[in-house]
Structures are given as structure tokens and as C-alpha cells.
Amino acid sequence: MNTELLGIATIFLATVALAIPLGHYLAAMYRGDRTPTDFLAPLERGLFRVAGINPAKEMSWQQHLLALLTINLVWFFWAMLVLCTQGSLPLNPDGNASMSPDLAFNTAISFLVNCNLQHYSGESGLTYLSQIVVIMFLQFVTAATGLAAAVVVFNALQNRSTEKLGNFYNYFVKSITRLLLPLCVVIGVLLAFNGSPMTLHGKQQLVTLQGDSVAVSRGPVAALVAIKELGTNGGGFFGANSAHPLENPNYFTNAVENVALALIPMPMVFALGFYLKRPRLAYMIFGVMTIGFLALLAPTVYYELHGNPAISSIGISQSLGALEGKEMRFGAAASAYWSITNTVISCGSVNSMHDSFMPLSGMSQLLGMMTNAFYGGCGVGLLNFFAYLIIAVFIAGLMVGRTPEFLGKKIEAREMKIAVIVTLLHPLLILGGTALAAHTYAGNPTEYAGWLANPGFHGFSELLYEFTSSSANNGSGFEGLGDNTPFWNISTGVVLLLSRFLPIIGPVAIAGLLASKKYIPESAGTLRADTATFGVMVLTVIIIVAALAFFPALALGPLAEHFSLY
Numbered sequence: 001m002n003t004e005l006l007g008i009a010t011i012f013l014a015t016v017a018l019a020i021p022l023g024h025y026l027a028a029m030y031r032g033d034r035t036p037t038d039f040l041a042p043l044e045r046g047l048f049r050v051a052g053i054n055p056a057k058e059m060s061w062q063q064h065l066l067a068l069l070t071i072n073l074v075w076f077f078w079a080m081l082v083l084c085t086q087g088s089l090p091l092n093p094d095g096n097a098s099m100s101p102d103l104a105f106n107t108a109i110s111f112l113v114n115c116n117l118q119h120y121s122g123e124s125g126l127t128y129l130s131q132i133v134v135i136m137f138l139q140f141v142t143a144a145t146g147l148a149a150a151v152v153v154f155n156a157l158q159n160r161s162t163e164k165l166g167n168f169y170n171y172f173v174k175s176i177t178r179l180l181l182p183l184c185v186v187i188g189v190l191l192a193f194n195g196s197p198m199t200l201h202g203k204q205q206l207v208t209l210q211g212d213s214v215a216v217s218r219g220p221v222a223a224l225v226a227i228k229e230l231g232t233n234g235g236g237f238f239g240a241n242s243a244h245p246l247e248n249p250n251y252f253t254n255a256v257e258n259v260a261l262a263l264i265p266m267p268m269v270f271a272l273g274f275y276l277k278r279p280r281l282a283y284m285i286f287g288v289m290t291i292g293f294l295a296l297l298a299p300t301v302y303y304e305l306h307g308n309p310a311i312s313s314i315g316i317s318q319s320l321g322a323l324e325g326k327e328m329r330f331g332a333a334a335s336a337y338w339s340i341t342n343t344v345i346s347c348g349s350v351n352s353m354h355d356s357f358m359p360l361s362g363m364s365q366l367l368g369m370m371t372n373a374f375y376g377g378c379g380v381g382l383l384n385f386f387a388y389l390i391i392a393v394f395i396a397g398l399m400v401g402r403t404p405e406f407l408g409k410k411i412e413a414r415e416m417k418i419a420v421i422v423t424l425l426h427p428l429l430i431l432g433g434t435a436l437a438a439h440t441y442a443g444n445p446t447e448y449a450g451w452l453a454n455p456g457f458h459g460f461s462e463l464l465y466e467f468t469s470s471s472a473n474n475g476s477g478f479e480g481l482g483d484n485t486p487f488w489n490i491s492t493g494v495v496l497l498l499s500r501f502l503p504i505i506g507p508v509a510i511a512g513l514l515a516s517k518k519y520i521p522e523s524a525g526t527l528r529a530d531t532a533t534f535g536v537m538v539l540t541v542i543i544i545v546a547a548l549a550f551f552p553a554l555a556l557g558p559l560a561e562h563f564s565l566y
Helices: 002-031 038-051 061-088 101-112 128-156 168-193 221-230 251-262 265-275 279-306 331-344 359-371 380-400 413-443 457-471 486-515 532-564
Strands: 204-207 213-216
Touching: 002 168, 002 251, 002 265, 002 279, 002 331, 038 168, 061 101, 061 128, 061 168, 061 486, 101 128, 101 486, 128 168, 128 221, 128 265, 128 380, 128 486, 168 221, 168 251, 221 251, 251 331, 265 279, 265 380, 279 331, 279 359, 279 380, 279 532, 331 359, 359 413, 359 457, 359 532, 380 413, 380 486, 380 532, 413 457, 413 486, 413 532, 457 486, 457 532
Parallel strands: none
Antiparallel strands: 204 213
């Protein structure tokens, strides 16, 4: 047990150690300062020249959003076209069929919004061409989209009054050429040298030790796994995701992938502080996020290491913890750590089956996605946290009798309304979707019997998890749910769209409104936003607004299931 705990502590500390220098690099890169990757500038200029884009032309916040939404619309139609015709296209050595329209709709939207909710099994549901030109392509560009949107907010929070907030395409391209691609090459090479396939050949015929002949799926696995983790995407090449031995062969690759999925969200927090020359603000935000992360991690590790009391009651020893749904090569602690890391970071990759976790562990996973503010995805994690910051500033200002200000800009009614709408949209989509699914299932349980492998408390948790994962842009699932149906494909597809773009539009709009306001230098009467006291205020707002909104639903699902074990 001590060795397992040491392993996850090492992974976390290694991630934090890499996050600070990478945060310095990101701040310098987005500011346009000299960096070691400046040799890539000619490539970027060539791309801009071909596209007819002037990267030096600054945009307003409205122009940023127009560019973001337009290119995402183009990518959606591209993904739909390929997925619906993939069976007739090249690079299909295993003869996989084209997707049905409703499944293609769900898959295209899911990867378009950086969620990667998979209602198909990777190796049998997609061709190599689809994996490369749809899945991997979207995993790069959607991560870069979130990062570019975050940098727009960085620009808006500077000590000045302006309508111009940089160039979206400049931030977007640099995010790919100077961050995602170089790191993916390193991670992909590490995975390939540890056993992950990197080939365009079809299934390999093998004879097992028992003498059975089997066909083992393979493909460009190492490349896809690298960007699925680094871009906080989560969609696996195989149906089992990172629990599959070819996606995640050993404990070393498990550690590499676990560091990779946090390697952009954590540094982006520090990048904010370095970009604005306010490192104390970054440390406050990172502290709040880390406290929330550890509060969810601790009970998960505890319950997974101590096993299932229902099994212990019949005299079966669980010295290695609750191992149902977990890989022995990782163990209970590393599986628990990954489950919380990927749910707070909205990555969605899994190295174990969340459906098999202890009830309170499942609740911690759900809460990580429900709060949706601890580290978060590439760029968008900070945008979600920014909405809570605005609410906390407004409430704290009213409590102490000071004008609500954030970094020298007054917080007024418009900003507050947008922030509240963004934060309340999340529980509305989750609880509304779950209520609709529960009503549909309860109205005709015979017709929809294939939905739930585990009716009762756990079955409700499966419904709740699916919409929570969709709204949080996560993509993981309680896989006891039969989700490849028109109802689930369309309903979660709508939730995916709304929960991705409205939480980007809202914070960027708030930032744009703040940027145009007069800058007020800090004084003795200013409510400082970079103190531990204000950090406690932000954490309290997150708990009240996000976590408590879901308590009744959690009581019906994981909490009820937990007490039923005793």
C-alpha cells in the first residue's frame, strides 16, 4: 500500500514540477517574447500566407468568437462526411463499416467539443483514415481552440483599456506548432518504445499459448494516445481506452499518460499569473484547484484500497483493494488517482472501469465533473473558473461594502448575469437530461431494458454520469449503460454542443466587456483577489453553486448505493 501511495504522489509532484517552467514558457510564447521554439516561425508564416490570414491584425472579442465558431462549424461537416462514408474510403484494412447518421452526429460533435464521448468501440467502430483525419485532427484543433480562447481572456485582464485582444488564429496555430505537436512527438515516442503499436497494417494473426488463433487489432495507436492525453481529449483508439495493454502497456506508460493529461491545464494556471505579471493570483487559483482535487482524491483512494465491505463480510480477503474493473499492472491506488485526475481535468480517458468503482468513489468522480473548475480542460478549465471568480468578487464586494472590482475593472450587472447563466447552465443540462432519461426509462422499462445493466441506485448513477460527462466535456462513462441508441446519441449531442460553446462564449464576453472599461489602479479600498482569504471565498462559491446543486441527485444514486452495502 505504501508503495502504491508513493507512486501516485510521485506522479502528482512530477506534474507540478513540470507545470511551473511550462507555465513560464506558455506566457512568453503567447506574449510574443523570444522562446526556444522561435525556429518554427517560418512554418507558421507559411501557414498564414496560404490561408490568407494576417496574424498581426488584432480582433475584438466578438471577432474572436466569430472565428472560433466558424471554423468549428466547418470541422463538424468534415467529420460527418468522413464518418458516414468511412466504410468506402481508403485505409480500412479491417473492413469496418460506415457509421449510422445518429452515431456519426454524436461522434462528430463529441470530438468537435473536446469531449470524446464514445458510443462506439474504437478499433471496430472507426477506420484508420477516420482515426487520423477526424479523431486525431479534432483532438489537436479543439485543444488549440480552448487554449486560444483562454489567451483572449488573458489579454482582456491586462492593466489597460482596449477593444483589441490579439489574434485568434495566431494563438490557435502557435498552440499546435509550439506546444501540442512537439510534446506529442516526445510522448508518442515513449509510448511506441514501450509497446504501443504505430502502424497502418490491419489486424495481426496470433496463436495463443492455449493454441487458439486470434486477430489482434492495431494501428497508429501511439500517436493518437499522445494527443488524447495531452489535449485533454480522452477518446481511446481501443474500446477499453487506456486500460488496454496496447494503449497503456505498463506502469511507466501509465505515469507518462497521467502526467500528460495534466500537463497543459496546470501550466495554464501559472501562465495566467506570469502573463499578467501577477504570480500571486496564479498561486491562489492553483491552491483552490488543488484543494478541491485532493478533497476528491483522498476518499477515492481510501475506498478503493480498502475494498468492498459486502465482499469482506463473506470472508474474502481484499488485501490489494477493490480490483474489479482494474488492471493488476496499475493497482487500486493508481487507478483511483487516474479516475479523479481525468474527471477534474475533463479528459475522459480511463485506465479502469469507473462503473466498477465503490459508490463514494463514483460520487467523487461525478463531483469532479459537476464542479468542473479544478484544473479543467485545455484553456476551458480556466474559463470555467473565471466565471466563479466573477461571482466570488461580486459577492465578496457586497459583503465587505466595497465596489466589486477584479484586477482594476468594475464588475457590474452585465458581467454578473453572464457569469451566473454560465454556472447555472451546467446543472441545468445535467439534471434536466438525467430527469428526461429516468422518466423515459421508468415509463417503459421493458422497451428500454437494454439501457441499464444495473437497475436501481447504480442504474440511476449510470444515467447521471452520462449527462454529467457530456456537460463537463469529459467523455468517460459508467459503461453499464447501453448508449448507442438514437435517444442517447441525439440527447447527449445537444448537451455537448451547449455545454462546450456557451461556457466559452460567456467568459470571453465578460473579458471583452471588462477590457473596454477604464482601468482603476488598486488602492487601500480595493478587494484583493490574490489572497488566501479570497481563495477560501472562491472555493465556498464553487461548493455552494456547483456541488450543492447536485446533492439530491447524488443522494438518489451513489449515496443510496453506498449505504445499501452495509
